[in-house]
Amino acid sequence: MTIGQFSMMVVCLGLLFLAIRKNFEPLLLVPIGFGGILANIPGANLALPAVEAAMYSGDAGVLAQLSQALGLSGFESMESLKVAFENAPAAAAERAAQVASDAGFSNGMLYNFYNVAIASGVAPLVIFMGVGAMTDFGPLLANPRTLFLGAAAQFGIFATVLGAVGMSAMGIMDFSIADAAAIGIIGGADGPTAIYVSSLLAPDLLGAIAVAAYSYMALVPLIQPPIMRALTTEQERRIEMVQLRHVSKSEKIVFPLVLLILVALFLPDAAPLLGMFCFGNLMRECGVVSRLSDTAQNALINITTIFLGLSVGSKLAADKFLDPKTLGILALGIVAFAIGTAAGVLMAKLLNMVSKNKVNPLIGSAGVSAVPMAARVSNKLGLEANPHNFLLMHAMGPNVAGVIGSAVAAGVMITMVRAMGG
Amino acid sequence: MTIGQFSMMVVCLGLLFLAIRKNFEPLLLVPIGFGGILANIPGANLALPAVEAAMYSGDAGVLAQLSQALGLSGFESMESLKVAFENAPAAAAERAAQVASDAGFSNGMLYNFYNVAIASGVAPLVIFMGVGAMTDFGPLLANPRTLFLGAAAQFGIFATVLGAVGMSAMGIMDFSIADAAAIGIIGGADGPTAIYVSSLLAPDLLGAIAVAAYSYMALVPLIQPPIMRALTTEQERRIEMVQLRHVSKSEKIVFPLVLLILVALFLPDAAPLLGMFCFGNLMRECGVVSRLSDTAQNALINITTIFLGLSVGSKLAADKFLDPKTLGILALGIVAFAIGTAAGVLMAKLLNMVSKNKVNPLIGSAGVSAVPMAARVSNKLGLEANPHNFLLMHAMGPNVAGVIGSAVAAGVMITMVRAMGG
Amino acid sequence: MTIGQFSMMVVCLGLLFLAIRKNFEPLLLVPIGFGGILANIPGANLALPAVEAAMYSGDAGVLAQLSQALGLSGFESMESLKVAFENAPAAAAERAAQVASDAGFSNGMLYNFYNVAIASGVAPLVIFMGVGAMTDFGPLLANPRTLFLGAAAQFGIFATVLGAVGMSAMGIMDFSIADAAAIGIIGGADGPTAIYVSSLLAPDLLGAIAVAAYSYMALVPLIQPPIMRALTTEQERRIEMVQLRHVSKSEKIVFPLVLLILVALFLPDAAPLLGMFCFGNLMRECGVVSRLSDTAQNALINITTIFLGLSVGSKLAADKFLDPKTLGILALGIVAFAIGTAAGVLMAKLLNMVSKNKVNPLIGSAGVSAVPMAARVSNKLGLEANPHNFLLMHAMGPNVAGVIGSAVAAGVMITMVRAMGG
Amino acid sequence: MQQGLDITLFGMGIVFTFLLLLVICTTIMSRVMTRFFPEAEAAAVRSSAPAASSAAGNARLRKIIEEAVKQHRNRRK
Amino acid sequence: MQQGLDITLFGMGIVFTFLLLLVICTTIMSRVMTRFFPEAEAAAVRSSAPAASSAAGNARLRKIIEEAVKQHRNRRK
Amino acid sequence: MQQGLDITLFGMGIVFTFLLLLVICTTIMSRVMTRFFPEAEAAAVRSSAPAASSAAGNARLRKIIEEAVKQHRNRRK
Numbered sequence A, B, C: 001m002t003i004g005q006f007s008m009m010v011v012c013l014g015l016l017f018l019a020i021r022k023n024f025e026p027l028l029l030v031p032i033g034f035g036g037i038l039a040n041i042p043g044a045n046l047a048l049p050a051v052e053a054a055m056y057s058g059d060a061g062v063l064a065q066l067s068q069a070l071g072l073s074g075f076e077s078m079e080s081l082k083v084a085f086e087n088a089p090a091a092a093a094e095r096a097a098q099v100a101s102d103a104g105f106s107n108g109m110l111y112n113f114y115n116v117a118i119a120s121g122v123a124p125l126v127i128f129m130g131v132g133a134m135t136d137f138g139p140l141l142a143n144p145r146t147l148f149l150g151a152a153a154q155f156g157i158f159a160t161v162l163g164a165v166g167m168s169a170m171g172i173m174d175f176s177i178a179d180a181a182a183i184g185i186i187g188g189a190d191g192p193t194a195i196y197v198s199s200l201l202a203p204d205l206l207g208a209i210a211v212a213a214y215s216y217m218a219l220v221p222l223i224q225p226p227i228m229r230a231l232t233t234e235q236e237r238r239i240e241m242v243q244l245r246h247v248s249k250s251e252k253i254v255f256p257l258v259l260l261i262l263v264a265l266f267l268p269d270a271a272p273l274l275g276m277f278c279f280g281n282l283m284r285e286c287g288v289v290s291r292l293s294d295t296a297q298n299a300l301i302n303i304t305t306i307f308l309g310l311s312v313g314s315k316l317a318a319d320k321f322l323d324p325k326t327l328g329i330l331a332l333g334i335v336a337f338a339i340g341t342a343a344g345v346l347m348a349k350l351l352n353m354v355s356k357n358k359v360n361p362l363i364g365s366a367g368v369s370a371v372p373m374a375a376r377v378s379n380k381l382g383l384e385a386n387p388h389n390f391l392l393m394h395a396m397g398p399n400v401a402g403v404i405g406s407a408v409a410a411g412v413m414i415t416m417v418r419a420m421g422g
Numbered sequence D, E, F: 001m002q003q004g005l006d007i008t009l010f011g012m013g014i015v016f017t018f019l020l021l022l023v024i025c026t027t028i029m030s031r032v033m034t035r036f037f038p039e040a041e042a043a044a045v046r047s048s049a050p051a052a053s054s055a056a057g058n059a060r061l062r063k064i065i066e067e068a069v070k071q072h073r074n075r076r077k
């Protein structure tokens, strides 16, 4: 066992401790932490593809064949072979896989899980469908202005991208523009979106990004309140909001279709994420497919969560996770949360300047998503300032708006990074 | 957005409207309609394989490489490249996929769903297993003669095949014999069977065939009654049938095995469909694996239905669906339903000529399957003619017989079309 | 239909009879038996890969192409072609698959199920996770000494390996060392472990091994009592054990992690099996992911069981199952159970010699696992000897210890057989 | 066109023949089962082979709920 | 660095524009729906389009259990 | 044959050694846990970390049904 593997096991046990004893997003962090331990078992190669397992076997004949399959003139060093495999075109990668298979090696269990669940993109999308089926857009429909709060809170995402690019420009870190985009999405406070984006743009950073995203979501009750208090006056926190109007069933049915059509017209790169989200929500609201909606909210999302978590855990293997970049990601992630929170609160104050129906700025912070934790934080601070001030339902509007906002931001970033050749 | 994509979005919104407001087979038509919208989002390429996405990117270098991979001397036109890809042998198709992958393209989400769920055949088979686990063969076993009604109603299938071939012979349409067979199966009024057969024989028509099959199944209460009234006298409709005998548990357990063995002996090409159907039914009746049977009837069939529906929706992409053939399919489909209904009713009248235990001819129409809608229609018309005439249980016999009959017809057609080199 | 296929159908109907009427492990034997019938339907080729289906079609052109793809100079005989396909390196196998695909052949349904569920290793692992989520380690933690009983009962496994190797040395059978190891694991009395090991070491024997393992597990109430009575005195059977101490929640949470870490340090080849088992158990005990634990114990394990069973059934095709080796496997399997039972009982008597807290030797037999049947047998015999002697909870300790013991033995055997070049 | 006719004729023929066979086999099977394995025995077998615990739980749940419904209806009267 | 600025500016711009569009469309949609398809009709439609049997079953189950709870609570008082 | 003997001897040896280790570690772990994290605290932690809402729902459902059963049984008496 290397010192790296040992450290990662300790880190993963720490994640399990936080998940189980401190209730840190346990549905994800228990499988992620456990998967991380499995990924670091020396000799078990659970997180490796067959080709890498063959490399580590050290058999000279196999190494020579692999080098040839990957277009090298011969085996020089493990390092050069690994680089060749990472950059191999698809045909060479398949030849190498055939060599490994003939030599009796097979893909590790977690590597297979990762490929099926995450590399294909299916697991985050299915979870997003389930989240859609669990989401009630009623509070948002009753007060559509709260969508602006969800938009503002995405500033955390983009500020972090800028931060990551800045760190690279200053030579502190070495993040590509794709890395920066993937890191920024932590600020979306939305696990499946973060995993989906990093699986596309920066698969090597996926472990650190997912861990940061879920950990900081669990820390929302600690991160947000000081920022919220600093940016609001006691007076503002006391604002009571008018009761939400009743939203009809038909509005709820039509809303996911309206959102889908806007996505189709203006943001095709967000179509997988928002499409599945709207599909889940339509199944929920339409009232005629409740057995599908129930399954999407239960058996299907649970099964997917188990394999998604273990797959993310496979990216906690020491050689990928123990990297200065991880520290950078953790640092940038918390900044992203903080900026998003602040932007949401400030946007709420801005709305109050231009509108006569006053908004309590405490609900602005809920725009980062982290459903429903952030909305509960808004409610708690509201009650502190005014015991008759129940903000929970009002905060659910920006809260679900934040989910839409992050998915929109994800689509924008995927499009732009690709256009930049990232 | 092309005009075609726009039209298909309108069509899909129409399907959703019918499913949600008019309760047209919503369990399938909600996912199909939604998948259809997703498939028509311009630029998102959700329903395309990586190779086609690479083609549409228009990058000259990629097009040249694709042309080479597919064995063309060079890139001439998009059309010729598409044709080359469609007809490519497996090795060339894989080379093209490797080119697309190296150029950074990946399969669309819906394309992946289609491949995993339908092209592999697994989703219709799993749904058939679930249907088997939901089917009670008691009424059929109490009155096995009703199997003849289920057989007769399959005439709708074969008459439609003849119709499709005839239209081609007359030059109105251009259906191959495989197309004709796949279209005919709409007359089986059985969704998974229709999807399974068209995925094998005419994948390009799958979208239209599935939409036709499910829509007409929803329209059974409108399509069938006039035909049934026209072919029966008031006197016949008043016939009361003797109460069904009690069927023992052992008979119900042994029946799926008897059916399976007959299939094994005489109809191996129907083995996947009827095998899974019998397996589901055996799990239901044997009484010792209820947890498996429950899962087959709930979580498993629901999960499969979600992905099957979205996958079918992927075939509603404008370039495939907007084709004169679709109109032909819709026209032939309703004729198939009508002929099947008529044949079932007439067969019931024929049975009455040769047997002393009279059969109410209204239950003949239930032989088209469309479980349990067709049986309910029989019951309703029976009550209209005679308020003491409860035909529901009697109609369930031909109803489930129709499921077996369609699967048998499917097996026959697959065998014959393959023998004809289709 | 060949005589072999007919015999296998009769055998499979027999399995179904035992499962349904005699309640022989019906959750597995119903799907296995049914899958076996499907696999033997002549002409349906449900259990065959596309390449073999293409071979049996007998088309001369296809046979020539296949021969070429597999590196033969030309088509000589079916037998030589089959041998070439079985031993083909990965690249040649893929070329052959492409030939078959171009000729219009596709993999059989059961072959696909087998590949996805078993060859990938996922189904046994998922079932093990579910079993972990159903297992209460309380009795084991209250009395950790019972782990020795679970260890001793694994002697059945290794004695059987020796027996299989001996039969080969004597020329009665022709088992390789890998075959012998896979057969031995029947003695572990643990279905998923046996399937996992044989899928890795002896896929051709998987059908017979799985059938033997589940059948003998069902026969535990017949096999064990005579051995237990023969090896214990009336006096010993009357021993009442002190009541188990209360085990705290924290101990139950930490135990799977302790086990996992020991596996990580000393037995990496057992990591997939025991890792998933510990993961399931941690989900159960940690108390914060009950929705995941519920799904692992219900929908997920049921779905997996259905496909695992059908996949095992695919290995009951006549040409693989009807082999003298099958008889050898059945004979060795029951010997393994008997020896394991005896070893467990004797170990309990040994423990009594060195310890003052007496153990009733009847609980030793529960060390073979076969949860919870073996523990019930211990309880029944205990009550016969002493009507106040409730051994059930005491026997649950060695019972679950046997699960761990078999998984450890599996890891050891996989490591050693691979080191021997098996 | 000829192919279409072939499929129609052979197809309907095979469907009818197959279902005729099924009628015959089913009828025979039913007679055999009712004569040699009458319901009483079947019931006995079922009770000797109790369903898996989960199934039993389900059945119990259903029963409990049915009871709850009954109580509720009785109260309403 | 330039790329980072581009992403930030364009990105925030698109997010705001898109959500602004969504606010507008949602508001219009809500007005249209409340004017042309008021709740009463929606309710009527729902009852005329009964959920799939399983869904209905679920609803019934929920109702029954709610009843059971109510009874229980009443008894406790 | 030699291979078979090797597997048997080494195999049983490793199984016993591993489970011996497990016995030792488990015993130590149990002592540590009962000394440093006695049940009371564990219980407190659990209640401070309420299960996911769905789990809670399940528990509630179970409780309600148990109540229904109790009522039913009481009535029968």
Ligand code: NA
Pocket: A187, A188, A189, A190, A367, A368, A369, A370, A402, A403, A404, A405, A406
């Ligand atoms: Na967000």
Ligand code: NA
Pocket: B187, B188, B189, B190, B367, B368, B369, B370, B402, B403, B404, B405, B406
């Ligand atoms: Na039918």
Ligand code: NA
Pocket: C187, C188, C189, C190, C367, C368, C369, C370, C402, C403, C404, C405, C406
């Ligand atoms: Na065991």
